[in-house]
Amino acid sequence: DAMVIQNPRYQVTQFGKPVTLSCSQTLNHNVMYWYQQKSSQAPKLLFHYYDKDFNNEADTPDNFQSRRPNTSFCFLDIRSPGLGDAAMYLCATSRDSRGIEKLFFGSGTQLSVL
Amino acid sequence: QKEVEQDPGPLSVPEGAIVSLNCTYSNSAFQYFMWYRQYSRKGPELLMYTYSSGNKEDGRFTAQVDKSSKYISLFIRDSQPSDSATYLCAISQGNLIFGKGTKLSVKP
Numbered sequence: 001d002a003m004v005i006q007n008p009r010y011q012v013t014q015f016g017k018p019v020t021l022s023c024s025q026t027l028n029h030n031v032m033y034w035y036q037q038k039s040s041q042a043p044k045l046l047f048h049y050y051d052k053d054f055n056n057e058a059d060t061p062d063n064f065q066s067r068r069p070n071t072s073f074c075f076l077d078i079r080s081p082g083l084g085d086a087a088m089y090l091c092a093t094s095r096d097s098r099g100i101e102k103l104f105f106g107s108g109t110q111l112s113v114l
Numbered sequence: 115q116k117e118v119e120q121d122p123g124p125l126s127v128p129e130g131a132i133v134s135l136n137c138t139y140s141n142s143a144f145q146y147f148m149w150y151r152q153y154s155r156k157g158p159e160l161l162m163y164t165y166s167s168g169n170k171e172d173g174r175f176t177a178q179v180d181k182s183s184k185y186i187s188l189f190i191r192d193s194q195p196s197d198s199a200t201y202l203c204a205i206s207q208g209n210l211i212f213g214k215g216t217k218l219s220v221k222p
Contacts, residue, residue, distance in 0.1 A: 004157070040122055042202070042212040043158070090157050100146045100165070100206065105157025 003027050006091050006106035013081050014114050021076040021109045023091030029104070031097050032074040034066060035090040037108070043090055049074060050097050078111075086113045117141060120203055120213030129222050133190040137203035137213045140184065146206035147179050149188045152215065153199045161201070162188070193220045 005024045013019040023032065031050050035043040047056045049068045063085070065077040078085055088108045094101040120137045127133055135149075146165055150158035162177040164170045164186075170177045178187040186203055200215040 040214060040217075042118070042120075042214045045209055048209070092157070097208070100163065102160045102163075103150075103158075103210065105159065107156050110155075 004106035006109050010110050012112045016080045019078050023074045025093045029093035029095050031094045033092040034076050037088045081113045117211050118213045122214050124217040126219045131193050133193050135188040135201050135216050137186045144205045147186045148204040150202040151199045195220050
């Protein structure tokens with residue numbers, strides 16, 4: 001049973017054309033995360049929501065925005081994608097935000113920017 | 115110095131070999147240490163986690179933490195082709211800090 005679902009699996013966009021990636025969860029977890037993972041690199045946390053509270057990482061570019069309209073869904077908006085934004089975008093959830101909490105990841109959306 | 119260092123490999127071993135994967139970290143305040151496994155074109159999944167120094171065993175997998183050296187290890191005994199994946203160490207300080215991952219290939 002899929003618990004964290006990301007759509008689409010593959011997304012191609014043009015340089016500068018806004019794109020939205022989506023994530024849904026059936027776990028009813030409080031926390032949802034967005035990570036960016038480039039080839040052979042560590043996943044990099046962009047931001048997370050604890051319920052409706054938004055937490056942005058200090059080095060996340062302004063080009064990246066997020067919305068969480070309800071517990072189940074979270075969106076990543078890239079306002080003006082650049083070539084350097086091509087990456088795998090991973091959504092994850094956890095029950096709480098304590099350090100020991102297990103993260104449940106989706107399969108990711110592979111974004112290509114032409 | 116990066117907070118978590120991990121040799122990206124790739125590492126190729128024959129089936130049945132013992133595999134040793136390692137990470138070092140810089141902040142002695144870290145308390146929770148995890149290993150995630152990531153298959154190709156999939157998201158990471160939690161394999162093991164440990165708290166404080168010592169060993170933790172789960173089947174063919176053993177996680178080891180040496181806080182005095184700031185060194186964590188994952189050992190895989192009797193490795194199988196299905197173990198072929200990228201293994202990411204992760205350290206928690208509130209949010210998780212991941213290593214780059216080591217790509218492991220187990221050849222039949």
